[in-house]
Amino acid sequence: MISIEDVYFNHLDESKEILKGLNLQIKSAQRVVIIGASGSGKTTILRLIAGFIAPTKGLIKFDEVIIAKDAKSYLPPYKRGISMVFQDLALWPHMNVEENVAFGLKMKNIPKNQINEDVKRYLSMVDLQNYNYKRIENLSGGEQQRVALARALIVKPKIVLMDEPLSSLDEDLNKQLRRKIVSLQKKLGFSLLYVTHNKEEAKEIGERIIVMKDGVIREKVENVRL
């Protein structure tokens, strides 16, 4: 379980507080959606959990172990057992589909034949069989999105962070992929922290929905429709 306790955050060179005393718990295998307008602090929460930044004040715990506290981070991102799908997907343009997806496993020194098997399995899971050697720039938006998804899931993370990953897709593709995300989450059992500003997306994906405004949580909704 992830626990964020009384977290404040502001950038070093700016006085404006992005998060103001945030408290949030994410249980294992739970789908939590954070919804809010631009600048409300949604993405900052993901970056704090990922370990790219540390809270100015307050603490973050993974399974009761403190991993960041009062401007100090005790665990780098690659040791947190997380994965992330970025808003711009952040697929590496100098690698092909297979290399992108296999990257996380290679870094864990998994044997090559195991990597090949896993890549095949996860690519078929996201309906991208036979896409192994395609260049990223030759893929459509939806295909790129699914590569990012496969890359995030292949390392079997405890929690997957998603930062408005479907925002650049058209309505139909968006619906199709949000269903895919939910079905994969149910199948693989990871916790999902999903950030969006789209109410429809939030309703379809979230078991818990958190509404943020100006760095504070305005509302928490459990298992209901907005």
Added chain:
Amino acid sequence: MSQKLFSWIVFTIIFFIGVSPVAVMVIEAIGKEDILIQLLHSKESLDSFFNSLILSVFVSFMTTLIGTLVGLILGKTNISLKKAILFLILIPLLLPPYILALGWVDMLGVVGFFSELLFGFLGVSLVLFTLYLPIPVLFVLFYLKHINPHLEEAAYIYCDKKYVLSRVTIPLILPSIILSFLLVFILSFGEYSVANVLRYSVFPLESFVQFSAFYNFDGAIMMAMPMLLIALFVLFVEQFYLEKRIFKYRSFDYIHIFKLENNQKIYIVAIMIFCAFFMVVVPFWGLFSKIGSVDIFLIAFVKCLDPLLHSLLFASVSATILTFFAFIAAYIVYSKVFLVSKLIDMSLIFLFIVPSTVLGIALILFWNRPWIDFVYTSVLIVFFGYFAKYLFLGSKLIQHRLTQMPYSMVEAAMIFGADWKKILKYIFLPASYKVLGVVFIVFYIFILRENTITMLVYPPGYETLPVYIVTQMANGKEEIIAALCIIMTLSALIPFLLAMMLFRKKERA
């Protein structure tokens, strides 16, 4: 006038001023291969060719390796004193190349163990390394600024920072590393003034000697041909390999920084400052110690007043005109007008990478004809040399600015009926004021420091300060030459520093 017609006119100007002299030189060379074979048969020429080849490969390898490392440290870590280190490293690029060589000679003298090392491969390599180190550093810094930080963060989820650097950051900037290697290679292959001071035989010097000492014009043309071939090879690699691999420029809100521990930071800063100090400050110490008194400095100043004024005048007038043309050329390249944009882009790159000796000889060959010799006999030929050589630099900088502007800005203006001229005037020009200022300074400094083309083409009575210093090297007093080098350095550094202060002030405002 349509944009297409205008673009072709601009291309014609660039072609006429820069490309056609080189083309004519190639035509002149056809059928004279026996002269080159004859020249290359002499042991001196062959030795000088291989000296140049080994020297430029060594210098480009070392500068690219160390420059990439320095660029990564300056661009990707949280060390302090970054700007001071970068400024120290940049100084040699702002000066005529031979100044550092003269400084080392004044520092180490002409006899003894160290001077033996200086006068030869190692000495020339050290000076050229110092001179061209800023190129990979600036390239790496520039491309690091345009890497999407999410690409690195996405990798940081799976591996530590060393792997992020080796698997993501470096592969992403690899095309720029290769480009800087090629650029340093071609620049060091064409540079002869350092080797001249340090008495090391290099190929461009042979070409220069054929022209200026033996008045063997055919020999000089033929000696220029291998250098031209190398420049064409670099152009080929740039156009057909690297251009497709350099990812589109985009600016991001932040850069992913690799945070270092305090003790690591102290060691790295100390090593970098020591190295920069050794390479840049020590030779200047040599020059200062040679001058000895303020009187010498004043005598030198009075002596060089005319060349200094020529330098300042040429640099300011040429920089102004070149800034205008660079803006126009950048706009045409940005607009992707069928064929002509590509031709302009390729011509400018080609002229920039052609060694200055080759360009200078080509200009003389082309303009020294009865019906157009008003160019050859006037300062116009000097200006044409600067135009051909440096227009690329400004054009690339402005292109970078233009590509960062969303094309929807142009489309929005088009909806209101603005044609290309109005778009240029009301959209692109106001958005480019800052970069135009930067481009002017870049032109100003590069023209001020230029000595090879000017040396070859300047009409009598119009010598510039870098050329005057070279002529003084033959029989001038050492202390006066050292003082002239300091004056040259100040005249390049003062406007550079003023410009930096001005830009910083504006940025703060």
